[in-house]
Amino acid sequence: MRATRLYAPTLRETPAEAEVKSHQLMLRAGMIRKAAGGLYTYMPLAWRSLKKIMQIIREEMDAAGGQEIAMPIVQPSEIWKETGRWSVYGDEMFRVADRHGREFCLGPTHEEMVTTLIRDEVRSYKQLPLMLYQIQNKYRDEIRPRFGLMRGREFIMKDLYSFDKDEEGMNESYKIMYDAYTRIFSRMGLEFRPVEADNGAIGGGHSHEFTVLAEAGESNIAYCTKCDYAASDEKAELTVIKAPEEEQRALEKVSTPEAHTIELVAKCLNLPLDRTIKAVAFQDDKEELILAFVRGDHDVNDVKVVNLFDESIELHMATDEAIEEAGGVPGFMSPIGLKEGTRVVVDATVMEMYNACAGANEKDMHYINVNPKRDFKDVIVADIRMIKEGDACPHCGAPVKMTRGIEAGQVFTLGTKYSQSLHATFLDENGKEKPLVMGCYGIGVSRTMAAAIEQNNDENGIIWPRAIAPFEVVVVPINGKNEEQLKIAEEIYNDLKAKGVDALLDDRKDRAGVKFKDADLIGYPLRITVGPKSVDEDSVELKVRRNGEMVNTTRAEAAAKAVEMLKAL
Numbered sequence: 001m002r003a004t005r006l007y008a009p010t011l012r013e014t015p016a017e018a019e020v021k022s023h024q025l026m027l028r029a030g031m032i033r034k035a036a037g038g039l040y041t042y043m044p045l046a047w048r049s050l051k052k053i054m055q056i057i058r059e060e061m062d063a064a065g066g067q068e069i070a071m072p073i074v075q076p077s078e079i080w081k082e083t084g085r086w087s088v089y090g091d092e093m094f095r096v097a098d099r100h101g102r103e104f105c106l107g108p109t110h111e112e113m114v115t116t117l118i119r120d121e122v123r124s125y126k127q128l129p130l131m132l133y134q135i136q137n138k139y140r141d142e143i144r145p146r147f148g149l150m151r152g153r154e155f156i157m158k159d160l161y162s163f164d165k166d167e168e169g170m171n172e173s174y175k176i177m178y179d180a181y182t183r184i185f186s187r188m189g190l191e192f193r194p195v196e197a198d199n200g201a202i203g204g205g206h207s208h209e210f211t212v213l214a215e216a217g218e219s220n221i222a223y224c225t226k227c228d229y230a231a232s233d234e235k236a237e238l239t240v241i242k243a244p245e246e247e248q249r250a251l252e253k254v255s256t257p258e259a260h261t262i263e264l265v266a267k268c269l270n271l272p273l274d275r276t277i278k279a280v281a282f283q284d285d286k287e288e289l290i291l292a293f294v295r296g297d298h299d300v301n302d303v304k305v306v307n308l309f310d311e312s313i314e315l316h317m318a319t320d321e322a323i324e325e326a327g328g329v330p331g332f333m334s335p336i337g338l339k340e341g342t343r344v345v346v347d348a349t350v351m352e353m354y355n356a357c358a359g360a361n362e363k364d365m366h367y368i369n370v371n372p373k374r375d376f377k378d379v380i381v382a383d384i385r386m387i388k389e390g391d392a393c394p395h396c397g398a399p400v401k402m403t404r405g406i407e408a409g410q411v412f413t414l415g416t417k418y419s420q421s422l423h424a425t426f427l428d429e430n431g432k433e434k435p436l437v438m439g440c441y442g443i444g445v446s447r448t449m450a451a452a453i454e455q456n457n458d459e460n461g462i463i464w465p466r467a468i469a470p471f472e473v474v475v476v477p478i479n480g481k482n483e484e485q486l487k488i489a490e491e492i493y494n495d496l497k498a499k500g501v502d503a504l505l506d507d508r509k510d511r512a513g514v515k516f517k518d519a520d521l522i523g524y525p526l527r528i529t530v531g532p533k534s535v536d537e538d539s540v541e542l543k544v545r546r547n548g549e550m551v552n553t554t555r556a557e558a559a560a561k562a563v564e565m566l567k568a569l
């Protein structure tokens with residue numbers, strides 16, 4: 001490809017509407033243009049990158065036993081009514097009516113479609129397992145589409161559905177997909193973690209999110225510095241920390257004037273935070289109180305608190321009145337002396353403390369020498385704290401680190417949720433009718449491209465991993481009007497093509513500075529520069545976009561050297 005024929009209008013200024021790096025850079029690099037909120041045209045550079053991402057996905061899905069199909073984007077409402085999701089999906093679903101007034105939607109996902117596709121024709125266990133996938137546009141009418149391709153209303157997705165005869169088979173399919181996803185994200189050259197995830201509304205058993213590590217990510221994840229454990233902060237399980245055993249002293253009330261936060265209490269009594277117990281008061285949707293207690297240096301994970309009771313409840317901070325009604329004093333709470341029947345949850349680590357400090361349920365007063373095992377009555381003990389940097393990995397005990405990430409793929413086991421509601425059954429070895437056991441596996445293709453940019457950029461632009469770069473190498477003659485330079489550049493470009501390298505020849509007549517700026521902005525992994533030295537001394541320069549490393553070689557050797565250097569990019 002020649003730059004004079006490439007449609008990639010670059011922008012020098014950062015468009016005001018773009019809040020995140022990937023959105024800014026894709027607009028500036030001429031990769032995407034907005035059609036309407038959350039709807040974008042992929043221009044040639046973006047489409048080249050997307051095709052490479054899709055190719056890697058296809059190869060791995062096919063190798064794992066998947067078969068590619070293409071289902072309609074427009075889906076009839078009837079199948080969604082069968083599972084009950086037509087009403088629960090709400091305003092996020094794009095709904096359309098045909099000329100007869102029949103209702104349809106633009107597919108946000110395809111569980112209904114694929115299950116009804118096979119339910120009449122998969123009849124026997126002999127036809128299982130079965131894995132079907134597609135790569136196509138999906139639609140979600142986001143209330144506030146933003147962040148460019150990260151949260152669009154139309155996006156490209158790969159979705160695969162597995163059908164097995166039993167749970168064992170489903171788990172095997174899950175493992176196969178998990179491994180395929182690991183290969184996909186590795187081959188794309190991205191730093192990622194499979195994160196144990198909350199299964200959320202989709203239901204079923206286990207789930208992992210394949211998270212691309214990036215500062216702009218919306219999920220907080222904890223990962224082990226030694227083993228491959230990683231989990232979202234909401235989900236991360238924690239081991240109980242046992243304080244060294246001490247002789248239990250008698251409970252004593254002490255004055256702590258105005259010390260209504262745990263930091264002030266610790267300061268007032270000259271105690272380290274990990275010798276104090278702090279309270280967080282919640283109320284649920286029915287305004288009923290839940291008091292949660294964690295060690296002073298820990299935080300309450302409200303998702304874990306919710307899961308202890310009823311996953312459908314929502315918590316908000318309790319009012320002072322509600323706390324007082326239960327016999328508590330805001331700012332000076334403890335489980336000691338509350339009204340009977342108050343729901344109190346204590347973190348398991350708190351129960352292992354000795355001679356700690358906690359509120360006295362009396363204004364400006366705290367207890368010292370609190371020994372939870374002795375002093376706390378009728379409390380629920382559970383892991384309710386939020387993981388933080390330095391906590392022990394639940395698998396191997398090494399310290400964890402915190403990072404942020406972008407969810408680019410997710411694998412789920414669905415069980416029989418959809419096959420039961422859609423009556424997709426088969427006959428097993430004994431001729432017994434059973435529902436198919438399913439899994440679903442998604443990758444946000446356009447989102448992955450955005451995530452790759454979020455992870456790989458600097459002040460000058462994008463830094464593509466080679467495998468998904470729109471072009472692997474750009475060849476830049478410094479003076480595009482100089483026939484000799486142009487000729488050498490052309491030779492190298494042809495050599496690269498002959499070696500199967502995806503190269504771009506920047507044959508524009510623009511100044512060198514403009515071409516270099518564009519090369520950095522678009523982020524080709526390798527730049528080959530042809531200048532006066534190439535003409536006079538047979539020396540061309542190869543420059544790595546990621547680290548600025550420069551190598552000089554002859555024009556005859558340039559393509560071979562580029563191939564060698566690309567291996568590491």
Ligand SMILES: [Zn+2]
Nearest residue numbers: 224227393396
């Ligand atoms: Zn570990």
